Amino acid sequence: MSKSKLASFFAPRSVAVVGASATPGKPGRTVIENLVANGFKGKIHPVNPRGGEICGFAVSETISDLPKGVDMGIVMLPAAQTPQAIADCAERGIQSVVLAAGGFAEVDHAGEDLQAELKEVIERTGVRVLGPNTAGHISTPANFTSSFFPLGDIPKGPISYIAQTGNFTGAMMRSIMSGEHYGVARCIGLGNAVDIDEADILEFLADDPETGAIFVYLESLRRPQEFLKIARKVTKKKPVVMLKGGATEDGAKAAMSHTASLGSDDNILDGALKQAGVVRIDEFTHLFTAAKAAAMMPVPAGNRVGFVSPSGAFIVHILDICKQRTGLEFAKVTSKTQKRLGEISPPFINITNPVDVFPSATVNGMEFAWREAMTALLKDPNVDSIVTILILADELGEMKLDFIVDQKKRFPDKPIYVSFSGDENSNAAAKAFLEPKGVPTFPRIEDPFKVLDIMTQCRKGLAKG
Amino acid sequence: MSKSKLASFFAPRSVAVVGASATPGKPGRTVIENLVANGFKGKIHPVNPRGGEICGFAVSETISDLPKGVDMGIVMLPAAQTPQAIADCAERGIQSVVLAAGGFAEVDHAGEDLQAELKEVIERTGVRVLGPNTAGHISTPANFTSSFFPLGDIPKGPISYIAQTGNFTGAMMRSIMSGEHYGVARCIGLGNAVDIDEADILEFLADDPETGAIFVYLESLRRPQEFLKIARKVTKKKPVVMLKGGATEDGAKAAMSHTASLGSDDNILDGALKQAGVVRIDEFTHLFTAAKAAAMMPVPAGNRVGFVSPSGAFIVHILDICKQRTGLEFAKVTSKTQKRLGEISPPFINITNPVDVFPSATVNGMEFAWREAMTALLKDPNVDSIVTILILADELGEMKLDFIVDQKKRFPDKPIYVSFSGDENSNAAAKAFLEPKGVPTFPRIEDPFKVLDIMTQCRKGLAKG
Numbered sequence: 001m002s003k004s005k006l007a008s009f010f011a012p013r014s015v016a017v018v019g020a021s022a023t024p025g026k027p028g029r030t031v032i033e034n035l036v037a038n039g040f041k042g043k044i045h046p047v048n049p050r051g052g053e054i055c056g057f058a059v060s061e062t063i064s065d066l067p068k069g070v071d072m073g074i075v076m077l078p079a080a081q082t083p084q085a086i087a088d089c090a091e092r093g094i095q096s097v098v099l100a101a102g103g104f105a106e107v108d109h110a111g112e113d114l115q116a117e118l119k120e121v122i123e124r125t126g127v128r129v130l131g132p133n134t135a136g137h138i139s140t141p142a143n144f145t146s147s148f149f150p151l152g153d154i155p156k157g158p159i160s161y162i163a164q165t166g167n168f169t170g171a172m173m174r175s176i177m178s179g180e181h182y183g184v185a186r187c188i189g190l191g192n193a194v195d196i197d198e199a200d201i202l203e204f205l206a207d208d209p210e211t212g213a214i215f216v217y218l219e220s221l222r223r224p225q226e227f228l229k230i231a232r233k234v235t236k237k238k239p240v241v242m243l244k245g246g247a248t249e250d251g252a253k254a255a256m257s258h259t260a261s262l263g264s265d266d267n268i269l270d271g272a273l274k275q276a277g278v279v280r281i282d283e284f285t286h287l288f289t290a291a292k293a294a295a296m297m298p299v300p301a302g303n304r305v306g307f308v309s310p311s312g313a314f315i316v317h318i319l320d321i322c323k324q325r326t327g328l329e330f331a332k333v334t335s336k337t338q339k340r341l342g343e344i345s346p347p348f349i350n351i352t353n354p355v356d357v358f359p360s361a362t363v364n365g366m367e368f369a370w371r372e373a374m375t376a377l378l379k380d381p382n383v384d385s386i387v388t389i390l391i392l393a394d395e396l397g398e399m400k401l402d403f404i405v406d407q408k409k410r411f412p413d414k415p416i417y418v419s420f421s422g423d424e425n426s427n428a429a430a431k432a433f434l435e436p437k438g439v440p441t442f443p444r445i446e447d448p449f450k451v452l453d454i455m456t457q458c459r460k461g462l463a464k465g
Numbered sequence: 466m467s468k469s470k471l472a473s474f475f476a477p478r479s480v481a482v483v484g485a486s487a488t489p490g491k492p493g494r495t496v497i498e499n500l501v502a503n504g505f506k507g508k509i510h511p512v513n514p515r516g517g518e519i520c521g522f523a524v525s526e527t528i529s530d531l532p533k534g535v536d537m538g539i540v541m542l543p544a545a546q547t548p549q550a551i552a553d554c555a556e557r558g559i560q561s562v563v564l565a566a567g568g569f570a571e572v573d574h575a576g577e578d579l580q581a582e583l584k585e586v587i588e589r590t591g592v593r594v595l596g597p598n599t600a601g602h603i604s605t606p607a608n609f610t611s612s613f614f615p616l617g618d619i620p621k622g623p624i625s626y627i628a629q630t631g632n633f634t635g636a637m638m639r640s641i642m643s644g645e646h647y648g649v650a651r652c653i654g655l656g657n658a659v660d661i662d663e664a665d666i667l668e669f670l671a672d673d674p675e676t677g678a679i680f681v682y683l684e685s686l687r688r689p690q691e692f693l694k695i696a697r698k699v700t701k702k703k704p705v706v707m708l709k710g711g712a713t714e715d716g717a718k719a720a721m722s723h724t725a726s727l728g729s730d731d732n733i734l735d736g737a738l739k740q741a742g743v744v745r746i747d748e749f750t751h752l753f754t755a756a757k758a759a760a761m762m763p764v765p766a767g768n769r770v771g772f773v774s775p776s777g778a779f780i781v782h783i784l785d786i787c788k789q790r791t792g793l794e795f796a797k798v799t800s801k802t803q804k805r806l807g808e809i810s811p812p813f814i815n816i817t818n819p820v821d822v823f824p825s826a827t828v829n830g831m832e833f834a835w836r837e838a839m840t841a842l843l844k845d846p847n848v849d850s851i852v853t854i855l856i857l858a859d860e861l862g863e864m865k866l867d868f869i870v871d872q873k874k875r876f877p878d879k880p881i882y883v884s885f886s887g888d889e890n891s892n893a894a895a896k897a898f899l900e901p902k903g904v905p906t907f908p909r910i911e912d913p914f915k916v917l918d919i920m921t922q923c924r925k926g927l928a929k930g
Contacts, residue, residue: 025860025861030860102824103813106777107813107814107815108815111813150858150860150861164778165776165777165778167775167776167778167886168778171775171776171856171858171886171887174887174888175886175887175888175889178889178890179889217778219778243782245778245782245785246781246785247785247789248784248785248788248789249788250784250785250787250788250795251781251782251784251785251788253784254780254781254784254819255777255781257777257815257821258777258780258781258821282785282786282789283786283909284778284779284909284910284911285909285910285911310632310636311630311636312571312719312720312722312723313629313630313633313682313684313710313723313749314632315719315723316684316710316711316716316719316720316723317708317710317716317749319713319715319716319718320710320711320712320715320716320747321747321748322715323713323715323716324712324713330715348568348572348573348575349572349573350572350573350722354719356722359567391636393615393636393639395490395495395615396490396615397490420640421632421636421640422636422639422640423639423640423643424640424643424644425643443908444748444749444750445750446748446749446750
């Protein structure tokens with residue numbers, strides 16, 4: 001395949017929206033609104049037999065009426081019309097096409113035939129196609145998206161997603177944008193992957209300077225050997241984290257009717273992914289929580305955690321969780337750190353890591369206790385990362401969290417993750433303060449440890465290089 | 466032990482706050498503010514050598530100066546002063562005491578000695594003691610709490626907690642109150658459980674008409690045989706869900722310094738709890754998510770779930786999760802249901818359970834598609850419970866969720882759990898609408914299934930009876 005053609009998917013100079021609509025709420029209009037909202041600098045050419053104007057852009061009645069030099073087509077037509085549309089695009093010189101429509105091999109035999117026809121026209125014309133059955137893709141460095149889900153301006157950041165479900169550039173992206181404070185670089189909904197597949201995209205992201213970490217949701221691998229070969233190289237440079245849908249027989253059956261995916265033997269795949277340095281996860285939610293950590297904090301140098309907790313119960317529970325489900329260990333701190341933790345605690349209490357910070361907070365106030373305990377751990381060479389759980393509530397007095405932002409600057413190689421117990425309104429305010437400054441927060445006390453475990457596994461791959 | 470004495474813990478007629486403080490923010494004042502905020506109808510008697518008034522209540526200088534007939538004491542004094550305070554309370558006729566102070570067997574040998582002294586005075590006087598090392602307890606039917614964490618008015622509801630950590634009646638309760646929409650009946654922070662222990666409380670809750678479901682966090686069992694014996698009876702009447710801290714060696718060591726808990730052999734305990742019908746969970750978060758479900762919805766009659774999803778990827782992932790980690794099955798629907806699902810979907814698509822509702826929504830609109838798919842499943846005798854994931858965003862048009870509230874009324878025996886993908890502001894609004902009407906929502910798509918699994922296990926215990 002030609003790399004240059006794939007590159008134009010992520011930085012088109014101009015785009016035709018085939019099946020554009022003037023009606024608010026219709027996907028054929030939303031896709032244009034998204035382009036405008038993201039400040040796409042190329043030209044936008046709606047195509048609709050009725051002509052006229054849509055969102056202020058002059059409408060071409062057919063693909064052949066388009067001006068020359070358009071390099072991408074977003075085709076919003078019903079499935080049956082897409083093979084012809086691709087042929088028309090090819091004729092007009094458009095070499096990259098996104099196909100939104102569903103109704104292909106994922107539904108029935110007629111759809112299978114249509115998908116075969118699609119393949120034939122792709123091979124004949126050489127047009128590169130993303131989809132069908134996808135909500136499109138996103139490329140924030142180019143201020144571009146082909147998504148027809150109402151997204152608005154998508155925040156820029158280092159995370160790229162490869163997803164074998166259209167929804168990822170739809171509702172799920174909206175969920176990230178409205179609920180979190182990290183941004184994305186490239187986000188690709190592969191859909192049925194009739195042409196462009198996971199290996200193509202991974203290869204592009206491998207050398208993409210905008211992509212710092214890659215998160216993957218796949219229900220099947222079209223070209224497993226190729227994907228693994230590329231992955232072996234990529235994982236030495238950037239984290240690659242993957243959720244594989246269809247790990248069980250039931251799940252695999254559902255994947256068949258979702259994206260016409262034929263599952264591979266999951267156990268074999270599991271071993272091969274591990275060997276390639278791909279970190280496999282088992283919850284959809286981690287595609288967001290771990291991505292946030294990867295966007296905001298460095299990959300930890302090792303598995304030795306420092307934990308500052310306001311509750312002995314949390315320490316007990318987290319020790320259990322970490323032992324049972326993670327490869328994390330709690331750092332054995334140096335005598336210097338031990339001494340400092342003693343200094344900030346009431347005399348009768350022997351504090352080590354994990355740090356029960358409550359006695360110190362009772363004597364010294366919350367801000368002092370948390371800050372000094374965290375600083376002592378951050379300074380310790382035996383500590384690779386820090387997790388803290390804050391207790392916030394208006395009545396407890398204001399706890400200024402600037403010190404955590406300062407610590408991030410002072411110790412740029414050690415990730416700091418924050419979670420909460422206490423008043424949910426105060427927690428929301430703390431999240432809104434910390435995350436735009438690059439400190440990730442997690443609503444549940446187990447989250448930071450699950451995420452740290454994922455990111456620590458990424459380090460193993462990186463260390464190989 | 467005398468049951469009547471324990472009952473007075475949950476419905477005191479009057480209460481002395483020993484170590485009361487006039488200073489805002491001090492625990493000795495907050496405990497009084499909490500009592501006022503909850504509308505406690507009994508008399509409140511602050512005790513402080515300085516005398517005067519606190520929060521408008523006349524202060525007694527010593528315990529012996531208290532009027533006769535006070536039946537509960539909340540003692541906020543330093544550890545060393547507590548044995549004498551208990552003796553004084555006994556002398557004044559106070560038979561129930563809550564001890565907040567830490568600094569006993571959980572810290573050092575001197576603390577152990579103090580705890581032994583405490584035991585001795587308890588045995589000698591017959592006073593029943595909750596604590597030490599606890600943030601107190603809550604009894605909403607009596608508008609009462611001994612908590613010194615700023616809580617305000619605690620919502621009433623059917624959930625009772627037994628927790629071997631003071632924090633549960635502190636920051637964690639505040640987290641529930643500010644983040645969720647369910648209420649509690651009794652909530653007991655056992656602390657070091659020098660007198661009143663988990664078996665005492667479970668016995669009280671067994672016959673407590675205000676308690677509908679019992680959630681337990683323990684780091685050790687003081688009287689495992691007694692607890693299990695009572696549990697065997699209780700679990701036939703009400704769900705008992707338990708997180709056992711210190712399941713691993715590391716966790717058990719931490720439990721020793723948290724609440725001076727000597728761990729039992731976890732494997733033996735695990736089997737015994739299962740036999741007694743206690744459902745063991747492994748995440749702190751489930752103490753809140755499952756409690757919400759228990760408070761708002763019936764226990765499912767069986768393990769057959771109906772699932773209405775807006776995304777094929779969610780179906781694939783959830784099938785994997787459920788197969789790998791739960792005892793849930795996806796209901797095989799009747800031909801009548803199958804027919805109805807066909808009617809509401811576009812002609813070329815074969816929809817069954819789990820229902821991919823997206824094609825129907827495209828044709829019929831979101832509200833119709835979700836409502837009709839859910840109703841079809843709720844009517845099906847093969848379906849025990851319903852989970853749905855909503856996609857909400859302003860631009861998608863308003864989706865009125867009253868139909869879910871109606872469904873709850875029409876099908877009172879089938880739990881309905883809701884989760885979200887889409888805009889987080891819309892999700893928050895939907896939560897704020899649904900939960901006060903008794904429909905639980907969960908932010909993460911895996912949550913409802915994890916919680917259903919827990920509640921389905923509770924059914925097994927109940928069915929035995």
